[in-house]
Amino acid sequence: MIQYLIFHKMKFFIRELKNPWKLILTIVLLFTAWIYGLFFGYLSNKLSTGEIDIISIERFFNFIFIGIAGLTIIRMFFPNYIPLKLLFPKYYPISKGKRYLASLINNFQKPYFLYISIFIISTTYYLENLSIQFLITSYLILINSHLVRRCFQYLFDFKTKKKDFIVHILLLFAMLSFFITFLLFKIDLLILLITLMVGLTFIGYFQESSIESFTNREFKSKSEKLNITIKLLINNKKARLPLIVGLIFKSVIFLGDFFIFRTKGTLLFEGQIVFWLFVSPLILFTYVFNNIWGFWKNIWLNIDTRIGQYKPLIWLGLRLMLIPLILDMIITIPIILLSWNNLRIIVIFYFTTSVYLVMLSFLWSLITPRKIMSIFQMKGSTSPLSIIAAMGGVLLLTTIRINYWFYFLIPLYVIIGFIGLRLSLDIYKEKKYIIANKLMKE
Amino acid sequence: MIEINNLTKTFGKHTVLENIDLKIEKGNVYALLGKNGVGKTTLINTIIDLIPLDKGSIMINGKKHDKLGKKDKEKLGVVGEDLALIEELNGLEFLNFIGKIYELPKKTIDKRITDLFDYFFEEEKDIKKNISRYSTGMKKKIAFCAAILHTPDILILDEPFSGLDPLVANQMIEFLKIYQQKDRTIFISSHDLNYVEKIATHIGVLNDSKLIFNSSLQDFTDFGINSIDNALLKILKPNTSELLKIDWL
Numbered sequence: 001m002i003q004y005l006i007f008h009k010m011k012f013f014i015r016e017l018k019n020p021w022k023l024i025l026t027i028v029l030l031f032t033a034w035i036y037g038l039f040f041g042y043l044s045n046k047l048s049t050g051e052i053d054i055i056s057i058e059r060f061f062n063f064i065f066i067g068i069a070g071l072t073i074i075r076m077f078f079p080n081y082i083p084l085k086l087l088f089p090k091y092y093p094i095s096k097g098k099r100y101l102a103s104l105i106n107n108f109q110k111p112y113f114l115y116i117s118i119f120i121i122s123t124t125y126y127l128e129n130l131s132i133q134f135l136i137t138s139y140l141i142l143i144n145s146h147l148v149r150r151c152f153q154y155l156f157d158f159k160t161k162k163k164d165f166i167v168h169i170l171l172l173f174a175m176l177s178f179f180i181t182f183l184l185f186k187i188d189l190l191i192l193l194i195t196l197m198v199g200l201t202f203i204g205y206f207q208e209s210s211i212e213s214f215t216n217r218e219f220k221s222k223s224e225k226l227n228i229t230i231k232l233l234i235n236n237k238k239a240r241l242p243l244i245v246g247l248i249f250k251s252v253i254f255l256g257d258f259f260i261f262r263t264k265g266t267l268l269f270e271g272q273i274v275f276w277l278f279v280s281p282l283i284l285f286t287y288v289f290n291n292i293w294g295f296w297k298n299i300w301l302n303i304d305t306r307i308g309q310y311k312p313l314i315w316l317g318l319r320l321m322l323i324p325l326i327l328d329m330i331i332t333i334p335i336i337l338l339s340w341n342n343l344r345i346i347v348i349f350y351f352t353t354s355v356y357l358v359m360l361s362f363l364w365s366l367i368t369p370r371k372i373m374s375i376f377q378m379k380g381s382t383s384p385l386s387i388i389a390a391m392g393g394v395l396l397l398t399t400i401r402i403n404y405w406f407y408f409l410i411p412l413y414v415i416i417g418f419i420g421l422r423l424s425l426d427i428y429k430e431k432k433y434i435i436a437n438k439l440m441k442e
Numbered sequence: 443m444i445e446i447n448n449l450t451k452t453f454g455k456h457t458v459l460e461n462i463d464l465k466i467e468k469g470n471v472y473a474l475l476g477k478n479g480v481g482k483t484t485l486i487n488t489i490i491d492l493i494p495l496d497k498g499s500i501m502i503n504g505k506k507h508d509k510l511g512k513k514d515k516e517k518l519g520v521v522g523e524d525l526a527l528i529e530e531l532n533g534l535e536f537l538n539f540i541g542k543i544y545e546l547p548k549k550t551i552d553k554r555i556t557d558l559f560d561y562f563f564e565e566e567k568d569i570k571k572n573i574s575r576y577s578t579g580m581k582k583k584i585a586f587c588a589a590i591l592h593t594p595d596i597l598i599l600d601e602p603f604s605g606l607d608p609l610v611a612n613q614m615i616e617f618l619k620i621y622q623q624k625d626r627t628i629f630i631s632s633h634d635l636n637y638v639e640k641i642a643t644h645i646g647v648l649n650d651s652k653l654i655f656n657s658s659l660q661d662f663t664d665f666g667i668n669s670i671d672n673a674l675l676k677i678l679k680p681n682t683s684e685l686l687k688i689d690w691l
Contacts, residue, residue: 228531228535228539231530231531231535232528232530232531234530235529235530235531235572235574236530296528298524298526298527298528298529299528301522301524301526302526302528302539302540302543302588303543304492305490305491305492305515305518305520305522305526306515306516306518306520306540306543306544307512307515307516307543307544308491308510308511308512308515309512312543429508433492433493433494436487436492436493437493440492440524
């Protein structure tokens, strides 16, 4: 039965990949996990040889472990709460042990564990020292943090008898005290993790066998906003493809730069101003977000005819930008960190240009909208004026690399952004006819 | 209440609407008739402030139409020529989205969606299907549901019956009859005279950029002596003499 469960889950996962978007997403995530592993492995080697001296290697590993544990536990709530499911109804004739094992296997066959495994394996592969210990510790932390998550979810999601509930709490307390005691006595981390895993598995088994029924908890409404935003992005063909192309384009450029750096020790774009256009999230704006209502015309039309305000439109626009901006940041940050030592300039540059581009995009979307007829239209999907302003702004900020005096531009950019945003709110009533005229004509 | 005074709208040199005067009182169902391209949709888009007017004024519940605040705008419900459906979402998500724009309580949204769905849709899967996969009739129905979800005082409908099968069109008429009873104002632009006759209390006819008829349905049909289509033909006087010139028929 367990084999069938494993086979069935794998078959389901593979069948889902028939959907080209799922396939692309899976490949992108696997690729990203591997790249992250490569990056962390590479950085660890530099740390252990002393080439980079910001943090000790042990401390760096601890950060990675905390990251793995945190991510595994946080995914219980984010982006939405995923309740623990009973694989088999209570009356199903199956032993408690098998029931628990099936539930565990079902959990560990989630794509998340595949991606995180790829990350761990990739990091281990690129590590020059301590690789086996890192591999085992990472996996133990991954398993333990998931077991901790399950322990809490049993308390949230299922009803148990009062007596059993008290036993659950006592067991969790015992586990916590054990953990603290071990930490105080500085016992070897591996022994601690193995003991913890055995303890948590035992608690999990006890919890699984004492379940009475489900609670009536409803969590759907919490995730609704995010789900709708994702659907608005994914199901909008005209916006989806330029965004994907933009992000892939950026990844390819960075990856090329990274490999040249590894082989030749020089950077393709080092010192060249053109590179900095790719550091910022500019491409998302010149492709899509400088004409946000052109891509999501009916959102504008609904809000305008129903309440006639620009502020709710701005909030909605920000929600639409959030996921692409996070993806852009994920692509940008590790490669930049690898390629440049001057972290401060890059982070300041990235966030200043992001604020500038985001805030002004609402003004451009209002005063220079364009009707989007096809996925990639010849005349461009955003206005030349908005492209020039965005590119010019990004390029001008690169002067912070030349002289510290140019740091005065940073507050100026934020102020310009705010003025642009304020202006778009103030002139909305008189300029909204431009949107109607441009987007609604046949 | 909608009050239009001396409204003029031109596009370049072409005058689409000229000196339009119109008043729609509470509880009236006003049907705007006229040939294709005569400016019915332009008038609706002007009322809902998607097109600026060149001259004159439009008052909605006593306030200038382009100065309406959020609360005043919420008193309007519109199904425009552009149905404004967010096709990335399914019907249920779209109606939920609309309910949230109006900040309706979740329970109210759920209740209203269920009731509207029970009345207008047959199968549950319809409302859970992405709107991009809807037929024209279904799109019209969901746009109508979105327009009345917040029970507006004024309902503006541009060609609400086109693309609907007779059964659904009649369902919509029965719905509107009940809706109008609570002193609500309904403004319809339509070519479907049979349906208009069933619901309208007042008729306006737009021709050559002017409102050439503006009175009650009884006046329009001479208290039922003429059918509504005959009455319209009488006013518009279609030119059939050209037909005789087509000798190959």
